[in-house]
Amino acid sequence: MKSVVTRLAPVLACLGLLVAWQLGSLALGNDSFPTAWESLRAIPAILTDKESLLNIADSLRRMAIGLVLAVAVSIPLGLLMGRSRAVAAFFNPLLMVIYPVPKAALMPIIMLWLGVGDLSKTLVIFLGVSLPVIYHSFEGAKAVEEKMLWSGAAMGMSAAERLVRIVLPAALPEILTGCRTGLVLALITMVTSEMIARQSGAGNILFNALDMGQYDTVFAMIIIVGAMGICFDAAFEVARARLVRWSEPQFDIPLSFS
């Protein structure tokens, strides 16, 4: 019984938020703030429209490519930084300088060079995702027990083998925490970059509807994008639990959003 309640708690929270929204908008009676019900009713119209479906698919494709590339580059880099002082000293200050730069704000500059197409948006997503993944892989690799590495070396493993067969699995829980942050950040960067470079995608639908005063579409898109974030996060959590079943789940809500 208890576990059913815990499992359903997030669903209940969603329902609670929708009810609060409904009551809030009824109380305000503001034209530009439709009720939750009106916004939910506008969702099927968006999801059956071919144009907007294509737009959303475009967004998701860019997000997936950017995310996969970023993860593929960042994990090896993070692991190397965690295991070698020199590599860490080399990259750390550069990453520290890049850290507070709003990645989506590079959009106008990158657009000047690469145009408004897929390339610049994917690049921005790549930049946005890399840093947390590098950071968490770095922390994970740094915390690997020295003794395990010594044992590996004593058993005749080369440095590269030790990195893949000892450091990578040992750092995996931490790396996956970074990937989880990266996943949410990829979605955020995707929406933001499309809000800034209005050409196609989910962010574009959102702001075009805002400009045209179609408020129920605005709020319906907010629900769709929000639901994407929640579903991706939940799906990743399930995958993570399978991959690192041996590790204690330290926290069931994402801790860092750096």
Place this chain on the structure above:
Amino acid sequence: MTMRGTIDLLLGLLPIVLVLLLWQALISFGYAPPSLLPPPGQVFARMGELLLDSSFQQDIAATLFRLFAGFAIAVVLGVAIGIAAAVSPPVNAAVRPLVRVLAPLPKVALYPAFLLLLGFGHESKITLVTADALFPILLSTYYGASIVEQKLIWSALAAGTPPRDVLWKVVLPAAMPSILTGCRIGLVISCIVVFLAEMITSTDGLGHALVTAARTFQAVDMFVPLITISALGLILNGLLGALRSYLLRGFPEV
């Protein structure tokens, strides 16, 4: 400074210098026209010029005001809710699922809703900054407060601390390192978000300065707000680091 530290510092400066050299080389060897990629010297000279310009100073002031207002609200709310959720099971039962749903939600997508509800002025931007900075602070406060050793609380009670003071005298100080880590993440996020919000719709602020420059294809002026916001982020991060080492001076490892 030790020998090792000096070497590390030099190694760290190397890639930054290399990036600047590459930047200059791209222009010097004609791979990038200066209208698309202005030389670094020109960008920094223009930055010095703009920093003395009063309208640019007003942009910085507007951005900083929104950043601090949003961040301050997020700190107060995040620490209060985080501690409440850690010490009271009923609050925990309500907050946990809500956070589980709201934390992975892309907050930028809520920005249009804030615009419609709160208008195009300061309020909508401050709300967005708060919404984004809140969760890292809340989560790390909760985490820090829920791992406070029970023995510490019992000792305080045994030593005669009234139960309502335990929160101020034991739980809050013990959770401080974790809270400050959350604040640090929240602060950087605030910098990023305030800039983006100003880029999307605004009439002033650093983000607006970038958009204006982009519309008129002034490549030099596009780099200056970006470098300014990053520098602000680094400075604020440094200040928070100093505050951290002051607040945590009694702790074993910082």
